[in-house]
Amino acid sequence: MQPCEVELFPGTTIQPGTLLYVRVHGKAEKITLLGHTLTPQITGASSDALFGVPYEAPVGQTLLSVACHNEVKVLLTVEPGLYTSEVLHVDGRRVHPQKKEDLDRIRQEQKAISALYSHIDTERQFQSPFLWPIASLITSSFGTKRLYNGSLRNYHTGCDLRAPEGTSIHAPAKGRVRMAQNLFFTGNTVFLDHGLGLITLYAHMSRIDVRVDQVVEKGAQLGLSGKTGRVSGPHLHWQAVIHGVKVNPVDLVRLTL
Ligand SMILES: [Zn+2]
Structure with missing residues (x-):
């Protein structure tokens, strides 16, 4: 079986108050980010989930974890939002x-x-x-x-x-x-x-x-x-x-x- 791979929009650098789209190539059961766990929508061979990164999210590094037949962890960086x-x-x-x-x-x-x-x-x-x-x-x-x-x-x-x-x-x-x-x-x-x-x-x-x-x-x-x-x-x-x-x-x- 192929290992599950993760595709992200906009990528591994996110900001408070932005979205993170997660597409897993494979059938994922759960995806967790910043203490929130979502059940992705499975379409064919891919699984999709959409997260909102809260405006109050702490700046620094955080892990995105995907429960697939293999466990995938992706290191994300939350950088400060450039808000005026x-x-x-x-x-x-x-x-x-x-x-x-x-x-x-x-x-x-x-x-x-x-x-x-x-x-x-x-x-x-x-x-x-x-x-x-x-x-x-x-x-x-x-x-x-x-x-x-x-x-x-x-x-x-x-x-x-x-x-x-x-x-x-x-x-x-x-x-x-x-x-x-x-x-x-x-x-x-x-x-x-x-x-x-x-x-x-x-x-x-x-x-x-x-x-x-x-x-x-x-x-x-x-x-x-x-x-x-x-x-x-x-x-x-x-x-x-x-x-x-x-x-x-x-x-x-x-x-x-
Ligand atoms: Zn307004």
């Missing part, structure tokens, strides 16, 4: 909702979103590379550290693309619509499930053209850009989540496996 910072001076009322009806709504929506992330389609739907959802410029990159009134509070969980109101937003790859509705923070939002644990979302839309459970093909129109939810102006916030871990969606445009 932006300082925001905000009015406390804008970021801290206080009305009871708003707080109840936010809690309900967060529950529905966590439920969505925990029940994922395992079968890969997409063909790489992904397309850009709109042809535009990035106005705020994934991972930008956000300092509110001087202290680090969070980081940007998606990638913002310039989009005047009414710009067509396209599915960057085939997927199934898991949620398509108005949410408190992200406004009109569409969640697409691409399989292998990958979900992408499109926020602040002025119009949604798809419905839950619809399977959309690569390039299909999801709706129009806008400024719904908590935003100061129209743009597209594009986000990618792998098994609940937020990663840079731009990695999908470069993915070759």
Whole structure:
């Protein structure tokens, strides 16, 4: 029997907040990285799994282990993410909702979103590379550290693309619509499930053209850009989540496996 071999995208050097695609040439039972074990999807003679490297992942060396008929271990290097910072001076009322009806709504929506992330389609739907959802410029990159009134509070969980109101937003790859509705923070939002644990979302839309459970093909129109939810102006916030871990969606445009 041939020994199982491992192919990786982007390679053995990764960063916090990026994806790692693992393809094993052979039938793998389990793949483990940074304390998370996944059961890969087996197609023919290869096994595929997609990991999100958490933004908080420690910098240094770590082992990827693959349980195949032979045990394969690959040494990976997590190098620091080159993320910039932006300082925001905000009015406390804008970021801290206080009305009871708003707080109840936010809690309900967060529950529905966590439920969505925990029940994922395992079968890969997409063909790489992904397309850009709109042809535009990035106005705020994934991972930008956000300092509110001087202290680090969070980081940007998606990638913002310039989009005047009414710009067509396209599915960057085939997927199934898991949620398509108005949410408190992200406004009109569409969640697409691409399989292998990958979900992408499109926020602040002025119009949604798809419905839950619809399977959309690569390039299909999801709706129009806008400024719904908590935003100061129209743009597209594009986000990618792998098994609940937020990663840079731009990695999908470069993915070759
Ligand atoms: Zn954003």
